[in-house]
Amino acid sequence: xxxxxxxxxxxxxxxxxxxxxxxxxxxxxxxxxxxxxxxxxxxxxxxxxxxxxxxxxxxxxxxxxxxxxxxxxxxxxxxxxxxxxxxxxxxxxxxxxxxxxxxxxxxxxxxxxxxxxxxxxxxxxxxxxxxxxxxxxxxxxxxxxxxxxxxxxxxxxxxxxxxxxxxxxxxxxxxxxxxxxxxxxxxxxxxxxxxxxxxxxxxxxxxxxx
Numbered sequence: 013x014x015x016x017x018x019x020x021x022x023x024x025x026x027x028x029x030x031x032x033x034x035x036x037x038x039x040x041x042x043x044x045x046x047x048x049x050x051x052x053x054x055x056x057x058x059x060x061x062x063x064x065x066x067x068x069x070x071x072x073x074x075x076x077x078x079x080x081x082x083x084x085x086x087x088x089x090x091x092x093x094x095x096x097x098x099x100x101x102x103x104x105x106x107x108x109x110x111x112x113x114x115x116x117x118x119x120x121x122x123x124x125x126x127x128x129x130x131x132x133x134x135x136x137x138x139x140x141x142x143x144x145x146x147x148x149x150x151x152x153x154x155x156x157x158x159x160x161x162x163x164x165x166x167x168x169x170x171x172x173x174x175x176x177x178x179x180x181x182x183x184x185x186x187x188x189x190x191x192x193x194x195x196x197x198x199x200x201x202x203x204x205x206x207x208x209x210x211x212x213x214x215x216x217x218x219x220x221x222x
Contacts, residue, residue: 070097074112081105092123098130106131113146120147135159150175158186185209 057076060069070078072094079089084103095110111126125144129137136159143152153172159165166188171181177198185191193205206215 066101066103067099068103069099071095072097077110093126095126100133104134106133107137122146122148125149132159135161136163136165153180158188 057070057072059067060071061067067081067084072078074092074094077091077094078086078097079091080087081099082104091110093110093112095108097108097110098106100106107128107130109126109128113124114122116122124146125142127140127142129140129142132138136157138157138159140155140157141153142155144150145152151172151174153170155167155172156169157165157167166184166186167182168184168186168188169182170184173179179196181192181194182190183192187209189207189209189211191207191209193207194203195205196202202218204217205213208214
């Protein structure tokens with residue numbers, strides 16, 4: 013029919029198609045960039061990834077918390093906690109916030125506590141804020157560590173509370189040996205000790221070394 017070859021019809025037809033295409037494209041962009049809002053959501057694990065798929069963060073329950081991931085490859089590692097794990101630009105774990113707590117069949121409290129840690133590139137943690145209170149351990153504090161390579165770590169600073177209730181500040185040398193120890197016992201007794209490389213007290217306040 014001639015109507016389909018009429019220039020005016022073709023112009024109108026072309027314009028309608030253009031409008032439909034534009035509306036479709038804009039609708040698509042709208043759906044891609046518009047954030048989704050939830051009042052409440054239940055999940056077992058959330059992975060945060062870069063556009064290229066590199067893993068940067070995991071929020072997970074105990075059952076799905078991953079093992080140790082280095083450059084995107086996971087190695088089995090038992091973790092009795094749930095929590096949040098951080099990964100660097102290369103997809104290697106470099107810290108996390110984990111927490112747990114339960115009773116075993118005997119009614120004993122196990123795996124109770126939490127830890128926030130930050131790792132050195134290619135090595136272990138260098139900063140850790142930790143608190144544990146279960147059948148085996150009862151302590152809480154801040155640890156600063158020299159993490160050399162792999163599992164070779166040497167604690168340099170510890171500020172915290174021990175199982176006996178003693179508040180302590182320990183300063184260690186590069187070998188991880190205590191050189192200055194400041195304490196306040198649970199009964200309020202204070203002390204300040206200086207040690208040599210072998211661990212022998214060479215000076216102390218109040219004066220008690222003869």
